[in-house]
Amino acid sequence: MKQRIYIIxxxxxxxxxxxxxxxxxAFVNGPWQTDTLDGIVLKQCRFEGQRLFASNQQxxxxxxxDTAHYTLRFAHEPRRTKTSDMAQKHSAVAxxxxxxxxxxxxxxxxxLRIDSVSIGENTPGKDTVNRxxxxxxxxxxxxxxxxxxxxxxSRHWEEALPYPDIMTAGPLLIWxxxxxxxxxxxxxxxxxxxxxxxxxxxDGTVLLLVADGRHKQAEGLSLTExxxxxxxxxxxxxxxxxxxxxxxxxxxxxxxxSVVNCPSDNGRFDHDGERGVSNAVLIMKNxx
Numbered sequence: 001m002k003q004r005i006y007i008i009x010x011x012x013x014x015x016x017x018x019x020x021x022x023x024x025x026a027f028v029n030g031p032w033q034t035d036t037l038d039g040i041v042l043k044q045c046r047f048e049g050q051r052l053f054a055s056n057q058q059x060x061x062x063x064x065x066d067t068a069h070y071t072l073r074f075a076h077e078p079r080r081t082k083t084s085d086m087a088q089k090h091s092a093v094a095x096x097x098x099x100x101x102x103x104x105x106x107x108x109x110x111x112l113r114i115d116s117v118s119i120g121e122n123t124p125g126k127d128t129v130n131r132x133x134x135x136x137x138x139x140x141x142x143x144x145x146x147x148x149x150x151x152x153x154s155r156h157w158e159e160a161l162p163y164p165d166i167m168t169a170g171p172l173l174i175w176x177x178x179x180x181x182x183x184x185x186x187x188x189x190x191x192x193x194x195x196x197x198x199x200x201x202x203d204g205t206v207l208l209l210v211a212d213g214r215h216k217q218a219e220g221l222s223l224t225e226x227x228x229x230x231x232x233x234x235x236x237x238x239x240x241x242x243x244x245x246x247x248x249x250x251x252x253x254x255x256x257x258s259v260v261n262c263p264s265d266n267g268r269f270d271h272d273g274e275r276g277v278s279n280a281v282l283i284m285k286n287x288x
Contacts, residue, residue, distance in 0.1 A: 020228070026051045027232050037254035039066055040094065040283070044260070046217075053225050055192070058218035060249050060261055061233065062094060062208040064283060072146050072206065073282045074098065074114045074165050080106050080276030084250040084259055092282035093253040096196050096208050097246045099169040100134065101278030108278050110135050111158040111168040120278075122155050122168060130155035133183055137172030137239040139198060139281075141165035146206050148198070148237040150175050167279070173197065173227045173238040182223050192220035194247035194264055198281070199235030207233060208281065210249040214264040245275045 030045045030052070041063040048056055064070050070093070075086040080101070087095035099110045101120075108120025125132040130153055138149045140163045150172055151157050158166050171189070172180045182189050194213035200206055209229070213220020221229070223240060230238035245265040250258070259271045266273030 023053055023228065024232055027229065035254065035256075037251075037256070038093075038285075039069055040064055040253065042251070042256070042260075048217075053221070055219040056217055057221070058212040058262065059229070060210045062096075062210075062249065062251075062283075064206040064208075065203075068144050069286055071144060071284045071286055072141055073284050074112070074141070074167055074279060075282050076108070076112065076114055076119050076279040078106065080278060082274045082276050083248040083280045084274060086280045087250045087252065087282055090282055090284070093251070093285050094208075094283040095248075095250045095280050096210060097242055097248045097277045098279035098281050099167050100242045106278055110170075111138070111166060112279060113158070113164070113166040116164040118159070122158075124155065132170075133186070134170035134188070134240070135168050137168065137170040137175075139167045139169065139239055144286075146200060146204075148172070148175070148200060148239050167281070169239055169241045171223060171240055173223065173240055174199070174230055174235055175237055177236055179227050179231065182227070189223045192222055192225075193244050195221050195223075195226050195243040196241040196247045196249075197226060197230070197238060197243075198241060199230045199233060199238035201234055202236050207235060208249070208283075209233075210247055210261050212247065212262045212264070212269075213244075215262065215269045217269050218262065241281070242277070245273070246277050248274050248277075 032045045035042045043061045046058050083097045101108050109123040112120035122131040122135045136151050142163050195211040197209045211221050212218035249261045262269050263273040265275040
């Protein structure tokens with residue numbers, strides 16, 4: 001009996017490893033379109049025929065290799081505003097939606113600091129004392145430096161940080177080259193949704209990733225699938241941001257002057273379903 005159980009475990013472990021290898025190859029060898037836009041690299045790919053994670057996917061990766069010429073900034077509006085409108089208001093060359101917020105009251109529900117002014121604080125969940133499980137990673141900006149920190153469990157941990165711009169979100173996907181634990185009791189984690197996330201490589205390259213979802217052409221990713229993608233993208237650290245109907249990538253550079261992904265709030269697979277959000281991550285070109 002024990003021998004039979006051992007054989008079954010070995011079989012499923014082998015099958016899992018084989019599928020992971022297939023997904024890795026499918027991702028790397030997908031029909032990627034690459035555009036270099038004044039130093040920023042846009043990569044986009046449609047995975048059809050259920051080629052990636054046995055599903056159809058549409059994924060965009062924006063790589064910023066030189067933060068000396070481009071700077072990340074955060075934007076916030078007191079009432080929900082489209083990511084594209086925030087980007088154009090601040091003359092950004094690109095933008096993605098930011099961290100989580102209250103849909104009805106409009107304000108952030110994770111810690112947010114912009115230009116040394118605190119705007120949002122962590123809102124505990126029903127089963128947590130200090131912070132929710134998606135408030136354990138923090139994106140920090142300082143001059144031309146971008147980095148991700150792993151928070152501790154205290155609700156006001158970020159208030160002691162010396163950085164002028166801080167955005168807390170989560171879950172933290174990768175920390176110092178190590179995959180982080182993902183809860184298996186939350187559909188937000190286990191089910192596929194549109195995703196927005198940020199990753200950083202050892203050389204300082206910043207990656208903004210958007211995966212469309214809630215369409216048959218683009219089913220979205222679970223957080224464990226999102227983890228794997230950032231590992232394949234060679235990121236040292238990676239942090240999940242707000243997703244779902246908020247997921248948006250806007251570009252105003254090169255030949256791109258609009259939302260390039262397919263936000264899902266209108267229920268159609270087009271570029272017109274953008275949702276108003278509370279905050280966004282902007283890419284600004286530095287003055288020459």
